[in-house]
Amino acid sequence: MxxxxxxxxxxxxxxxxxxxxxxxxxxxxxxxxxxxxYRPLRAWLLLATALSALGVGVALPHGLLIATGLVLAGMAGELFDPHRRRSPSRSPTL
Known part of the structure; x- marks a missing residue:
């Protein structure tokens, strides 16, 4: 039924x-x-911070700041995905 x-x-x-x-x-x-x-405010703020860090790192040749900007940009990209998993499933590998 x-x-x-x-x-x-x-x-x-x-x-x-x-x-x-x-x-x-x-x-x-x-x-x-x-x-x-569908409210990506944190993602936009993180992306703005990442681009700022990347720009400053390029303007002042500073490798660590460039790397930080790139990592933060990657994190912001993940936050823009509406279908990402809430918490990763950690399965033990043998």
């Missing part, structure tokens, strides 16, 4: 509450906010 529409809706609601409770509360109050994965 296929699940009824009410069962599917309650399953979607419980999944929404589990995944992003702040968004679910705002949606219930009538003032929804975009889900966390």
């Amino acid at each position: 296929p699940p009824s529409d009410d069962q599917r809706l309650s399953e979607i609601e419980s999944r929404l509450h589990r995944d992003d409770p702040r968004f679910a509360r705002a949606l219930g109050a009538g003032r929804p906010r975009r889900p966390r994965e």
Whole structure:
């Protein structure tokens, strides 16, 4: 017997509450906010910092500052991916 529409809706609601409770509360109050994965403010700030460090590292020939800028730019790139895993699964390797 296929699940009824009410069962599917309650399953979607419980999944929404589990995944992003702040968004679910705002949606219930009538003032929804975009889900966390679509709010890349931290990624933009990190990218701006990375480009600043990279620019200063190039202007003042300083290898460590250039490397820091490149690493921070890579981290910012990871933050822009909305489908990244929350926590990496650590499986023991034998």
